[in-house]
Amino acid sequence: MNSLILETKDLHKEYTTDKKRVIKALAEINLKVHSNDFLCILGPSGCGKSTLLRIFAGLEKSSGGSIFYKNKPLTSSTHEIGMVFQEYSLLPWRTVIGNVSLGLEFLGKKRNKRLETAMRYLRLVGLEDYAQSYPYELSGGMQQRVAIARSLANDPEILLMDEPFGALDAHTRILLQKELLRIWDNNRKTVLFVTHSVDEAIYLADRILVMSAGPGTLLEEITVDIERPRKRSDPEYGRLTTRILEMLDSQIKQ
Amino acid sequence: MRNVLVKLSIFMIMPLVFLLFWQFMSSLIDNKIILPAISDVFLLLKSPNQPMIGMGSLVDNLTISLIRVLTGYVAAFCLAIPLGMLMGYSKFIFSLFHYFMGLFRPIPPLAWVPLVLAWFGVASLANFSPIQSGQIYIYLRNIQISMVFIIFIGAFFPILLSTIYGVQNVRKTLIESARTLGGNEFKIFWKILIPASAPSIVNGMRIGLGVAWMCLVSAEMLPGSISGVGYLIIHAYTVARTDVVIAGMISIGVVGVMLDTIFKTLETKKFAWQSKYR
Numbered sequence: 001m002n003s004l005i006l007e008t009k010d011l012h013k014e015y016t017t018d019k020k021r022v023i024k025a026l027a028e029i030n031l032k033v034h035s036n037d038f039l040c041i042l043g044p045s046g047c048g049k050s051t052l053l054r055i056f057a058g059l060e061k062s063s064g065g066s067i068f069y070k071n072k073p074l075t076s077s078t079h080e081i082g083m084v085f086q087e088y089s090l091l092p093w094r095t096v097i098g099n100v101s102l103g104l105e106f107l108g109k110k111r112n113k114r115l116e117t118a119m120r121y122l123r124l125v126g127l128e129d130y131a132q133s134y135p136y137e138l139s140g141g142m143q144q145r146v147a148i149a150r151s152l153a154n155d156p157e158i159l160l161m162d163e164p165f166g167a168l169d170a171h172t173r174i175l176l177q178k179e180l181l182r183i184w185d186n187n188r189k190t191v192l193f194v195t196h197s198v199d200e201a202i203y204l205a206d207r208i209l210v211m212s213a214g215p216g217t218l219l220e221e222i223t224v225d226i227e228r229p230r231k232r233s234d235p236e237y238g239r240l241t242t243r244i245l246e247m248l249d250s251q252i253k254q
Numbered sequence: 255m256r257n258v259l260v261k262l263s264i265f266m267i268m269p270l271v272f273l274l275f276w277q278f279m280s281s282l283i284d285n286k287i288i289l290p291a292i293s294d295v296f297l298l299l300k301s302p303n304q305p306m307i308g309m310g311s312l313v314d315n316l317t318i319s320l321i322r323v324l325t326g327y328v329a330a331f332c333l334a335i336p337l338g339m340l341m342g343y344s345k346f347i348f349s350l351f352h353y354f355m356g357l358f359r360p361i362p363p364l365a366w367v368p369l370v371l372a373w374f375g376v377a378s379l380a381n382f383s384p385i386q387s388g389q390i391y392i393y394l395r396n397i398q399i400s401m402v403f404i405i406f407i408g409a410f411f412p413i414l415l416s417t418i419y420g421v422q423n424v425r426k427t428l429i430e431s432a433r434t435l436g437g438n439e440f441k442i443f444w445k446i447l448i449p450a451s452a453p454s455i456v457n458g459m460r461i462g463l464g465v466a467w468m469c470l471v472s473a474e475m476l477p478g479s480i481s482g483v484g485y486l487i488i489h490a491y492t493v494a495r496t497d498v499v500i501a502g503m504i505s506i507g508v509v510g511v512m513l514d515t516i517f518k519t520l521e522t523k524k525f526a527w528q529s530k531y532r
Contacts, residue, residue, distance in 0.1 A: 057434050079436030089431035092527040093449050103435035105445070134527055147431075154435055 004071075005190055006033040006056070006158060011065035012215075013051055024215035025051050029065070031209070031218065035157070038184060038191045040205035042198065044248060048216030049194045053160045056192065057083045070157075079107060082151035086163040088143050090135040096146050097122065097131040103154035121149040124183055141172040148183065161193045165200070177203055181228065198244045202237060203230055210244060212251050220247065290497040298501040307495055309486055312505055318396050319470055319482040320509065325379075325397055326405025327466045331459055334413035338455075341414075342421025343447065355414070363408040363469045367400075367476060374399040376477060396481055401473035408469035409462035416458025420451030453525040460517035467510050 011029040014022050025048040033039055043049045054060045056067070058077030067074040069081070082103075090099045100118035109117070122128045125145040135143055144164055151159055165173045177200060184191060195201055201208045208222045222244065226236050273292060280289045302312040309315065341348045379402075380386075380394035424447055432446050474484025483502050490498035 057430075059430050059433065077433045077436070079434075081434065083431065083434040085427050085431060087425075087427045089425075089427040091428060091446070091449070093452075093525075102432065102437075102445070106432070106436040106438075106441055136527060150431075150435070160434075 002034040002036050004032060005035040005069070006074075006192075007031065007068045009066045009068075011052075011055070011062050011067060013048065013055065013060070014063045026055075026062075027215040027217050029216075029218060033158070033190060033192065035190050036188045038204060038206045039193065040201035040208045041192065041194045041211060042201045042208050042244065042248075043196065043211030043216065043219075044213045044251060045196055047211045047213045049196075049211055050162050052216070053083070053162050053192060053194050056158070057081060057160055059083075079103060079154050080157045081160060082154055082156035082158070083160040083162065084144070084147050084151050084164045086166045088135070088140070088167075089147055090143055090150075092135050095132050095134055096127065096138070099135065099146055100150045100153050103150060107154065117153055118149075121153040122146075124152070124186065125149045125179070139172075140168050141176055144168065144176065145179065148180070152183070152187070152189070156189065158190045158192060161191060163194055163196070166195075173200070178229075180204065198241055198248070199232070202226075202240050202244070203232070208244070210247055219251070287494050287496050290500065294497040295500045295504070298497060299504060302505070306498055307486075307490060307493060309489060310481065312483075312486075312501065315481055315483045315486045315502075316505055316509060318393070319474065319484060321393060322397055322401050322473070322482065323405055323463075323466050323470055326402040326469075327409045327463055329402065330406045330409035330462060330466070331413050334410050334458075334462070335417050335455060338414045338417025338458075339421055339447070339451075342418045342451070343443070348418070355411075359411050361407075363404045364472045366404060366407055367472075370400045370403050371476065374403065376400075398476065398479065400476050401479070404473040404476075405466045405469050409466035412465055413455075413458040413462040416454050416461065417451065420454025420458075421447060423454070424450040453521065453528045456517060456521060456525070460514060460521070463513055463517065464510065467506070467513065470506070 008029050008031045011026065011031075012024070013026040014024050016022055029052065041049045041052065051060060055062050056074070058074070058081070069078075074081075090096075091102065094102070097115065097118050100122055101114040104114040104117055119128065119131065122131055125148060127142060127145055127149070130138060130142065130146075135146070138146065148164070165176050168176065181204065193201075193204060202224055205224050208224060210219045210222065211217065212219045222240070224240065226234060226240075230237060276289070277292055280291045283289050286294065298306065298312070302316075305311050337351070341351055377399050378395045379397040379399070380391055381399075383391070383394050385391050385394065428446055428450060429442055432442050437445065470482070471484035471487065474482040475488055479485045483506055487499050487502040490496075490502065
């Protein structure tokens with residue numbers, strides 16, 4: 001087992017709506033993430049899985065409990081924790097390479113170094129030929145690959161991915177899942193991947209955390225013991241899918 | 255090539271119809287004071303450097319008007335853009351100013367005239383300048399505070415509103431993704447907020463310049479004015495020189511189009527990404 005990199009203790013989150021109603025989004029989240037893990041967080045929509053990720057990214061504050069990153073309390077955004085969003089998040093006025101070097105600019109890296117690093121990560125996602133293109137000239141799948149390259153260029157310890165393939169068509173989605181595993185295999189970042197697709201979670205994850213709906217709690221942790229590359233025709237794949245789907249079904253009936 | 259010709263001829267249809275109609279009406283009316291012939295006006299426009307009705311040439315007057323407009327306009331965007339950015343960025347500053355300014359926005363620039371005259375009279379920039387002689391002094395004397403103020407009011411609100419709108423509508427994901435990449439508030443302001451809202455700001459500047467130019471004639475009708483195209487038009491009217499009035503109007507239109515083209519070119523060149531942005 002690798003070293004513990006992220007840990008939460010009794011993390012919870014409540015919102016107050018405009019009408020002064022308090023909504024419990026997350027309750028008693030106790031989570032341990034080890035470095036180099038590929039972890040999928042799976043749950044019905046509205047279960048607070050995105051909120052959890054946004055708290056890790058420092059974009060939202062928790063209402064209580066604690067988060068430890070490398071054994072130190074995590075309080076705000078850090079470039080060591082990168083995030084890929086579901087919506088297109090590239091700067092439309094910058095070229096692809098300009099986008100990939102954005103984080104390096106924030107870190108104060110020299111121009112030459114920036115371009116060199118950005119180019120390396122563009123090559124990693126297979127888009128080196130599009131360095132001088134603008135985001136609007138690329139397809140949705142290509143834009144998300146650029147977004148992944150941009151996060152990786154910062155060399156983060158943890159990569160948070162909030163349904164990054166959610167807006168893509170089914171075929172592109174499968175291609176990008178494969179692509180993501182290839183990239184992950186290359187530099188083995190810790191990945192926290194939020195999805196509501198059971199299939200996607202089983203295809204990608206080492207471990208799957210299934211969340212319950214409103215307020216979101218961790219229901220069960222499932223270790224996916226299938227050799228990569230995984231085949232969707234594998235009987236174990238099917239058994240696991242059925243098991244998780246039943247688990248989610250029981251959630252909705254309650 | 256053929257496409258260009260077709261486009262050009264479509265473009266030319268309306269002006270030609272208009273000119274024909276004008277020519278027809280002027281020969282029908284046959285009264286120079288009501289509607290002069292095209293040729294009379296064309297003659298004036300053909301030699302814009304020639305002095306007319308004792309008021310200097312068209313170009314001289316246009317230059318003075320342009321300087322006035324630009325003075326008021328530059329003052330307007332120097333104030334409106336920073337204020338708009340702050341109002342768009344901070345909810346506190348927004349609520350501090352928004353409702354207060356909302357009271358002033360519906361007041362037409364012309365309604366300020368009596369008040370502005372009471373405050374500034376015929377004072378010009380020359381009153382506040384250490385230079386008291388020479389060509390620059392003459393120019394400064396022609397930039398009356400009251401006129402600059404009216405033009406300022408006209409240009410200020412369109413620029414302010416577009417700036418606020420631009421900053422408030424920057425996609426949240428752009429800011430959040432920058433934050434996760436290690437950007438602090440200051441860097442996010444410069445590298446994300448300003449470029450992302452630039453198209454809207456420039457659009458506001460373009461509208462503002464149009465309004466400023468439109469306020470010109472009313473500003474130049476104020477007492478103390480002895481020059482400018484606006485004044486030229488009013489003066490020509492009092493001496494029944496309708497051809498000069500029309501020549502002045504046409505030159506205002508042409509300069510307005512030219513100023514607008516500068517911004518349009520900037521928009522299409524610099525902000526091509528915006529129209530294709532999803």
